[in-house]
Amino acid sequence: MRLWWLRLRVMTVKELLQLSRDPVLLIILVWFFTADIYIAGSGISMDLRHATLAVLDRDQSEASRELIQRFRPPYFRLQGQLDSGRQGIQRLDQGESMLVLEIPPHFERDLEAGESVAVQLQVDTTNTVLGTLASSYAAQIVGRYGADRARDQLGITDAQLAAMPRIEDRHRVWYNPNQTDPWFMSISELMTVITMLSLMLPAAAAVREKERDTIEQLAVSPLTPFQILFPKVIAMTLAILAGTAVALFLILFPIFHVPVKGSLPLFFAVTALYVLAVSGLGLFIATISRNLGQVSMLVIVILMPMLLLSGAWTPPEAMPALLRQLMVISPLYWFIELGYGILLKGAGLDVLWDSVLGLSLLGGLIFGFGIARFRGQFSAG
Amino acid sequence: MRLARIRAVAYKEWREILRDRLFFTMAFGVPLLIMLVLGYGLSLDVENIPFAVVDQDRSPLSRDYIHRFSDSRYFDFLGYVERESDLDPLLADSRIRLGLVIPPRFEEQLRGDRPVAVQALIDGMFPFRAQTTKGYLAAINAELNQELLMDWLARTRGLTPERARERVEPVRLEQRYLYNQALKSDWSMASGLIMLVLMVSPPFLTALGVVREKESGSIYNIYASTLSRGEFILGKLLPYVGVSCFNILVMWGVATQLFGAPFKGDLPFFFFASLVYVICTAGIGLLVSILVSTQVAAVLLTMVITFVPAMLYSGLLVPVESMSADAQLQAWLFPPRYYLEITWGSFLKGLGWRDLWPPVAVLGGYAALLWGVGFLSFHKRPKR
Numbered sequence: 001m002r003l004w005w006l007r008l009r010v011m012t013v014k015e016l017l018q019l020s021r022d023p024v025l026l027i028i029l030v031w032f033f034t035a036d037i038y039i040a041g042s043g044i045s046m047d048l049r050h051a052t053l054a055v056l057d058r059d060q061s062e063a064s065r066e067l068i069q070r071f072r073p074p075y076f077r078l079q080g081q082l083d084s085g086r087q088g089i090q091r092l093d094q095g096e097s098m099l100v101l102e103i104p105p106h107f108e109r110d111l112e113a114g115e116s117v118a119v120q121l122q123v124d125t126t127n128t129v130l131g132t133l134a135s136s137y138a139a140q141i142v143g144r145y146g147a148d149r150a151r152d153q154l155g156i157t158d159a160q161l162a163a164m165p166r167i168e169d170r171h172r173v174w175y176n177p178n179q180t181d182p183w184f185m186s187i188s189e190l191m192t193v194i195t196m197l198s199l200m201l202p203a204a205a206a207v208r209e210k211e212r213d214t215i216e217q218l219a220v221s222p223l224t225p226f227q228i229l230f231p232k233v234i235a236m237t238l239a240i241l242a243g244t245a246v247a248l249f250l251i252l253f254p255i256f257h258v259p260v261k262g263s264l265p266l267f268f269a270v271t272a273l274y275v276l277a278v279s280g281l282g283l284f285i286a287t288i289s290r291n292l293g294q295v296s297m298l299v300i301v302i303l304m305p306m307l308l309l310s311g312a313w314t315p316p317e318a319m320p321a322l323l324r325q326l327m328v329i330s331p332l333y334w335f336i337e338l339g340y341g342i343l344l345k346g347a348g349l350d351v352l353w354d355s356v357l358g359l360s361l362l363g364g365l366i367f368g369f370g371i372a373r374f375r376g377q378f379s380a381g
Numbered sequence: 382m383r384l385a386r387i388r389a390v391a392y393k394e395w396r397e398i399l400r401d402r403l404f405f406t407m408a409f410g411v412p413l414l415i416m417l418v419l420g421y422g423l424s425l426d427v428e429n430i431p432f433a434v435v436d437q438d439r440s441p442l443s444r445d446y447i448h449r450f451s452d453s454r455y456f457d458f459l460g461y462v463e464r465e466s467d468l469d470p471l472l473a474d475s476r477i478r479l480g481l482v483i484p485p486r487f488e489e490q491l492r493g494d495r496p497v498a499v500q501a502l503i504d505g506m507f508p509f510r511a512q513t514t515k516g517y518l519a520a521i522n523a524e525l526n527q528e529l530l531m532d533w534l535a536r537t538r539g540l541t542p543e544r545a546r547e548r549v550e551p552v553r554l555e556q557r558y559l560y561n562q563a564l565k566s567d568w569s570m571a572s573g574l575i576m577l578v579l580m581v582s583p584p585f586l587t588a589l590g591v592v593r594e595k596e597s598g599s600i601y602n603i604y605a606s607t608l609s610r611g612e613f614i615l616g617k618l619l620p621y622v623g624v625s626c627f628n629i630l631v632m633w634g635v636a637t638q639l640f641g642a643p644f645k646g647d648l649p650f651f652f653f654a655s656l657v658y659v660i661c662t663a664g665i666g667l668l669v670s671i672l673v674s675t676q677v678a679a680v681l682l683t684m685v686i687t688f689v690p691a692m693l694y695s696g697l698l699v700p701v702e703s704m705s706a707d708a709q710l711q712a713w714l715f716p717p718r719y720y721l722e723i724t725w726g727s728f729l730k731g732l733g734w735r736d737l738w739p740p741v742a743v744l745g746g747y748a749a750l751l752w753g754v755g756f757l758s759f760h761k762r763p764k765r
Contacts, residue, residue: 025678028685036685040693042707067552092559093730095722111551118553125558126725128569129425129509130700135556136516143523146552154534154548165491165529167446168498169522171515174472176505184508189689196684204677211597289403292596292676293589297407299680300581305418313698315510317457317478318428320421337475340506347473355474 007227008234015205015235032193033243037251041186048133050077054097056088057081061108063149067119068101070141076134088122098124099134111149175261175344182256183344188312190247191339194240195332196303198275201236203282203295206374211291225375233279240275241268261346270342270356274335277363281331283370287377306332331366334359382611390608390616394590398620408586412578412628416635420571425698427513429457432479435465440488446499447481449525455517468502478504479514494533560729571640572728573697575632575655576721579625580691583659584683586621587666592679595670604761614756618663625659636728645731651723654737657744658720662687664751671758690715697721719743 020026053076057064071078079097082088088100102120110117121138125131156164176183206229209215218228245268252258285298308314309323310332316324327333337355341347349356398405432450436443451458459477462468468480482500490497501518505511531545540548594600603613629652636642644651666683673679693699694708695717701709712718719740726732 022675022678024673025675025681028678028681031685032681036689039711040689042705093732094736095726114548114551116547116551116553118555121554121556123556123558124560126560126569126729127696127700129698131558133513133516135558136520138556139554140516140519140523142552142554143550146550149551150549153551154538162496163494164496164533165494166496166526167491167522167529168496169501169519170498171501171503171518173503173505173511173515176508176511179505179508179511181508184506197681200677200681204680208677291401291593292680293401293593294403294407296585296589296676296680297404297411300585301407301411301414304415305422308419309422311507313692314425315427315507317430318424318426323422341473341475344506345473347470351470351474 011231012234015232033247037189037247040189041182048075051134052097053099054079054082056102058105059103059107063108064103067145183258186256198278199282199299202233202279203286205232206286207295237275262342267342270338277331280367280370287373306330386612387616391619395620408624431457431459431477433459433462433477434481436483437485438487442488443483449521567640568642571636571642572724577691580717581687583625583663584666587663588669588679588683591670592676610759629655646727647733650733651727654723654741661716661744661748667755691717695721716747
C-alpha cells in the first residue's frame with residue numbers, strides 16, 4: 001500500500017515537472033488566469049449605453065423639444081436633427097444611428113386639444129438584445145412623458161395622487177445591487193477558463209504519451225492504468241486550482257471588487273470536484289483520439305455547447321424545453337449554480353447540497369467512465 | 382515561387398487531412414455542429430423567469446395581479462410560499478429569479494383609493510437578466526396603474542372609458558423594427574455565428590497543421606528541401622483555406638434554409654468578403670504556429686486570441702457602441718467586428734459593395750499584415 005502511494009506521488013511530480021518545462025504553455029496559463037479574465041471582465045456591459053438617436057422633429061415646438069430632451073445619456077445619445085425621412089433611413093442603413101424618432105406636425109396643438117397623438121420610432125434591430133432594450137426604454141420614456149402631461153392637463157395635485165389607487169413598484173436587486181457587470185463577466189470567464197483547461201490539459205497529457213509512444217514505457221512499468229492516469233489529473237487539478245487562486249486574489253477581488261459572501265474553502269472544494277469531473281471527460285476524449293489535433297477538435301465540440309448552453313453567458317431559462325433538460329448532464333450547469341451561489345449569494349451547503357450531490361454523481365460517473373475506457377484500451381493494446 | 386511546388390505541398394497536406402478520418406470529419410463537422418447547437422440554443426431572450434409569490438392578501442385582486450405575471454411568456458409561476466423569509470433560500474439556490482411580496486389588505490387599499498407598495502426581490506447575479514426583469518416588472522405595473530387611473534377618472538370625473546383612455550395616454554409610441562421585424566434573435570444569431578465559426582476554425586486548422594510537423598519533427602524535411610518558405614506557407618495553408626471556403630457555403634445554407642434568416646444583400650460580394658476574412662483568420666493561425674512549438678500550446682493560444690474577441694468584442698452579444706473606451710479599442714483591433722458588420726449588413730440590411738467596402742478593405746489590410754509578418758518570421762534555419 002505504501003508503494004502504491006509512492007508511485008502515485010512520483011508520477012504526480014513527474015507530471016508537474018513536465019508541465020513546468022513548457023515555458024510557452026506556462027505563459028499561456030498565466031495569461032488565461034489573469035489578463036484574459038481582466039479583458040473579459042472589464043468594459044463589457046450588456047446594458048444599453050449611448051444608443052445613437054437622430055430626431056426628425058416636424059413640430060419644432062416646446063412640447064416636442066421637451067420630449068426629445070428626455071432621451072438622455074447614459075442610455076441614449078442625441079445626434080441632432082434630421083431634415084427628411086430619407087436621411088433617417090440612410091443613417092440607419094449605414095449604422096450611423098440606431099434609432100430615429102419622428103414627431104408629427106401639430107404635436108403640441110393636438111396635445112393641448114386633449115387628443116391622442118402618435119410619435120414614431122424606427123429601431124435598428126440587427127442586434128436583437130440592444131433593439132429590445134432600446135425599444136423598451138423608449139416606451140418607458142414616452143409613457144412617463146405622456147403620464148406627466150396627462151397629470152398636468154387633468155390638474156391632479158400631489159395630494160390627490162396620494163388618494164388614488166396605484167401600485168408602487170418597490171424592487172430590490174439582490175446579490176449585485178448596482179448590477180455591476182464585471183462581477184458577472186469575470187466570474188463567468190473564470191469558469192470558462194477552468195472548464196477549457198480541465199478538458200484540455202489532462203486529455204493532452206494522456207494523448208501526448210500516445211503520440212510520442214512513451215505510453216509503451218508506461219505499459220511495461222509496474223504501474224496500473226489508474227496510477228498512470230490519476231496523477232495526470234491530480235497534477236492538472238493542482239495547476240488549475242493554483243491558477244484559480246491567482247485569478248481570485250489578483251484580479252477578481254482587488255480589481256473588480258467581487259464580494260465573497262460565502263466560504264472560500266467551500267468554493268475551492270467545489271472547484272476541485274468540478275475539475276475532476278471535467279477531467280474525466282478529457283480522459284474520455286483522450287481514449288478516442290490518436291493525436292492532439294483530434295483532441296482539440298473534440299474539446300471544441302464538447303466545450304462550445306457546454307459553455308453557451310449552461311448559462312455562463314446567456315440566461316438559460318429562455319432555451320427550448322428539451323435543451324433545458326439536457327443541461328442537467330452538463331457539469332458546468334451545476335458549477336455555475338454553485339460558484340455564483342457561494343461567491344455572490346453567500347449560500348452554504350445547507351442550501352446547495354443538492355447541486356453538490358448532482359455534480360458529484362455526474363462527476364463520478366464521467367470520471368469512472370473515462371478511466372474505464374482508458375483501462376480497456378491499455379489491456380487491448 | 383513555383384506553382385508546381387506549391388501544388389505538391391498543398392496536395393500532400395490535403396492527403397494528410399483526408400487520411401486522418403477523425404480530423405477530416407471534424408474539420409467539416411465542427412462548424413456545422415456549432416452552428417446548429419448554438420443557433421438553436423443560444424438566445425439572449427429573457428423569458429420564463431421563474432418566480433414565487435408571498436401573497437399576504439389572498440384576494441381576487443391579488444390573484445388577478447399574479448395572473449398578469451404568470452400569463453405572460455416572460456414569467457414562469459412556481460407557486461406560493463408562506464413567508465418572505467422563505468424566498469431567501471430559493472433565490473440563493475437559483476430556483477427562482479424573482480420573488481413578489483403582496484402586502485396584506487392589497488385589495489382593500491386599492492378599492493379604497495390608496496396606493497399600495499408591492500415588493501419585488503430580483504436575483505442580480507446576471508445583470509442583464511436583472512435589468513430586463515426590472516423592465517418587465519415596470520411594464521406590468523404601468524399597465525395596471527393606467528387601468529386603475531382610467532377607472533378612477535371614470536368614477537370621479539364622469540368620463541366615458543374611451544375618453545378616459547385618451548386622457549390617460551395622450552402620447553402613443555409607434556415603433557417600427559427595421560431589418561429584423563419580428564425581433565427574432567435566431568436571425569441575428571445564425572448569421573452572426575458564421576463570424577464566430579470562421580474566426581475559430583481556420584486558425585485552429587492552420588496552426589495545428591504547421592505545429593504538428595514541428596512537434597513530430599517532420600518539418601526538418603521541409604527545412605532540408607529546396608522548397609522556399611513562401612511556397613511552403615502558401616501550399617500548407619491553401620487546403621485549410623479551401624476547407625473553410627466550403628464551410629462558408631454550408632453555413633450560409635444553414636443560416637438561410639434552416640434558420641430562415643433572410644439574405645437581402647449581394648451574394649458574390651458576401652462570398653468575396655468571407656474569403657478575405659478566412660484568409661485573414663488563417664493568418665492568425667500561421668502566426669500562432671510560428672510562436673509556439675507544441676500542439677497543446679497552439680490550441681490554447683488560438684482559443685485565447687480567437688474565442689474571446691469573437692464572442693465578446695465583436696458586437697455579437699454586446700454592441701460595440703455600448704462598450705467602454707478600452708473595450709472599443711479592443712473591438713477595433715480584432716477582425717471579427719468588421720466581418721460581423723459585413724454579415725449583418727449583407728443578411729439583414731441588404732447592403733453591398735457601396736456601403737460595405739471599408740470593412741472589407743480593413744480585413745484585406747489585416748490579412749496582408751498577418752501573412753507578411755508570418756512570412757518574415759518563418760525561418761527555414763532553426764535559430765539555435
